[in-house]
Amino acid sequence: MPILLLTLPLLTVLCSALPPVETEVEADYVLRGATVYDGTGAKGDKADVAIRGERIVAVGKFTASGKPRIIDAVGLIVAPGFIDLHTHSDESLTQEKTNANLCYVHQGVTTVVTGNCGFGPTDVGAYFQKLEKRKTGTNVIHLVPHNAVREAVLKNANRAPKADELQKMEALVDQGMKDGAWGLSTGLIYNPGTYSRTDEIVALAKVAARNGGFYASHIRDEGTGALVAIDEALTVGRDAGLPVHISHLKASGPKSWGKAGDEVALIERARKAGQAVTADQYPYTASSTSLAAMVIPAQYREGEHKEFLERLADAEQGPKIRKAIEEQIGGKEGAKRLRVARYKPKPQWQGKDLDALATAENSTPLDIVLEIQRNGGAQMVNFGMSEEDVRLIMRQPFVATASDGSSQLITADTVPHPRSYGCFARKISHYSLAEKVVPLEQALRSATGLPADILKLPERGYLKPAYFADVMVFDPKTYHDVATYDKPHQYATGVRYVFVNGKLVIDEGKFTEELPGKVLRHQGKSVEKK
Numbered sequence: 001m002p003i004l005l006l007t008l009p010l011l012t013v014l015c016s017a018l019p020p021v022e023t024e025v026e027a028d029y030v031l032r033g034a035t036v037y038d039g040t041g042a043k044g045d046k047a048d049v050a051i052r053g054e055r056i057v058a059v060g061k062f063t064a065s066g067k068p069r070i071i072d073a074v075g076l077i078v079a080p081g082f083i084d085l086h087t088h089s090d091e092s093l094t095q096e097k098t099n100a101n102l103c104y105v106h107q108g109v110t111t112v113v114t115g116n117c118g119f120g121p122t123d124v125g126a127y128f129q130k131l132e133k134r135k136t137g138t139n140v141i142h143l144v145p146h147n148a149v150r151e152a153v154l155k156n157a158n159r160a161p162k163a164d165e166l167q168k169m170e171a172l173v174d175q176g177m178k179d180g181a182w183g184l185s186t187g188l189i190y191n192p193g194t195y196s197r198t199d200e201i202v203a204l205a206k207v208a209a210r211n212g213g214f215y216a217s218h219i220r221d222e223g224t225g226a227l228v229a230i231d232e233a234l235t236v237g238r239d240a241g242l243p244v245h246i247s248h249l250k251a252s253g254p255k256s257w258g259k260a261g262d263e264v265a266l267i268e269r270a271r272k273a274g275q276a277v278t279a280d281q282y283p284y285t286a287s288s289t290s291l292a293a294m295v296i297p298a299q300y301r302e303g304e305h306k307e308f309l310e311r312l313a314d315a316e317q318g319p320k321i322r323k324a325i326e327e328q329i330g331g332k333e334g335a336k337r338l339r340v341a342r343y344k345p346k347p348q349w350q351g352k353d354l355d356a357l358a359t360a361e362n363s364t365p366l367d368i369v370l371e372i373q374r375n376g377g378a379q380m381v382n383f384g385m386s387e388e389d390v391r392l393i394m395r396q397p398f399v400a401t402a403s404d405g406s407s408q409l410i411t412a413d414t415v416p417h418p419r420s421y422g423c424f425a426r427k428i429s430h431y432s433l434a435e436k437v438v439p440l441e442q443a444l445r446s447a448t449g450l451p452a453d454i455l456k457l458p459e460r461g462y463l464k465p466a467y468f469a470d471v472m473v474f475d476p477k478t479y480h481d482v483a484t485y486d487k488p489h490q491y492a493t494g495v496r497y498v499f500v501n502g503k504l505v506i507d508e509g510k511f512t513e514e515l516p517g518k519v520l521r522h523q524g525k526s527v528e529k530k
């Protein structure tokens with residue numbers, strides 16, 4: 001066919017010489033004149049974006065038909081809606097005052113993952129129905145939570161499961177995956193997951209693997225034992241045959257400062273050897289979790305609350321427990337790092353650290369801890385990371401942005417970690433645009449295409465025609481986090497428009513009262529696609 005061979009190149013030359021023919025698309029919305037970042041990590045490009053129904057229908061140059069609302073986006077940045085791989089919004093999204101997920105929507109988040117750190121509903125089907133009945137501001141994805149699965153079968157026992165108990169746990173994971181969960185999560189510093197051995201996790205991860213899911217882990221030790229703990233997660237991935245995701249990667253506690261490089265190197269080695277390994281991070285030097293998980297060694301947390309109190313009162317065990325807690329607190333400097341975030345019996349303690357409380361109450365940090373534990377425990381903020389480690393982890397191309405927060409009520413009287421309100425805005429405004437730790441295209445990819453790839457989430461996470469219209473539009477001059485450690489309940493500023501499934505949730509910076517979020521159900525291995 002010599003004619004075809006000759007004419008094809010000729011045709012190409014002719015075509016490129018002609019002015020581009022603008023395609024015509026029917027649209028409900030046209031974002032005009034924006035700088036578009038598509039989620040791949042490519043630099044921004046001037047383009048228009050058209051949305052019709054639930055979908056993006058065009059990106060680039062086109063003429064719009066129908067009666068679209070034209071949004072002037074000159075000077076603004078358009079990106080795929082952010083995907084938060086790690087939240088604890090399981091409860092709050094099912095509740096009337098927090099289902100709109102406003103602290104996230106105001107940052108440009110359109111999808112959140114629940115079921116993290118091994119916590120959350122095990123009856124995935126019932127949970128999804130509850131969410132659909134309540135309706136949500138963002139899409140929701142769920143993981144099967146290991147702590148809750150173990151609790152359902154073994155309560156808070158410090159032992160390995162018997163064969164029939166393991167089978168029950170496997171059945172729960174299998175049912176959760178079949179009901180639409182995207183993987184298995186563990187939280188191995190928490191009860192009762194902390195009592196599991198690696199072989200138990202491998203067995204359960206195999207069930208997730210069979211269903212096309214991944215393994216996300218709050219690893220067993222985020223401090224001096226982090227390398228061993230990462231290695232355990234890698235073992236689970238290899239033995240069960242599924243991708244591994246390290247949640248909120250960090251080097252926690254002054255003794256671990258400077259060790260983030262070793263953690264990254266270990267993950268890099270596994271990646272180079274062909275293993276699928278990723279991580280996420282929130283851009284802060286403080287973490288947040290329960291006081292018990294922070295300062296009471298796991299062997300003393302077995303069983304029911306009253307058993308802990310009995311052990312504490314015991315003449316032999318009591319002094320050992322006190323000594324162990326004191327060691328964990330780490331003296332005056334350690335007590336200064338630990339700040340009360342939520343403690344219902346004494347809200348006036350919220351926002352204050354253990355050292356300050358001990359001084360004010362004429363007590364010791366240990367006795368403050370014991371009083372809190374006797375009254376049911378507290379949520380804490382721990383200023384335990386170094387700035388250099390946070391930045392080093394952030395630079396890694398396999399690290400996604402994820403908040404580890406939850407949907408908050410802005411009028412709440414608590415003093416939680418500011419990450420629920422500021423995580424994504426802080427990474428982009430402070431670390432990328434101001435401090436240049438990562439280029440903007442990488443900061444945006446880490447909140448969009450990368451988390452979508454980690455989840456193997458179809459048709460979201462990228463700004464492409466035919467993809468779902470989860471789209472966020474922000475003004476780079478005014479986009480920033482406002483939430484601080486002292487005053488966390490403040491929305492981020494600068495997000496102008498947020499579309500969730502083609503519906504405006506934020507319009508000219510304001511919440512529209514729309515709740516177009518969907519439960520996104522994992523479809524199992526057969527339709528796994530990219």
Ligand SMILES: [Zn+2]
Nearest residue numbers: 117187218247
């Ligand atoms: Zn966690």
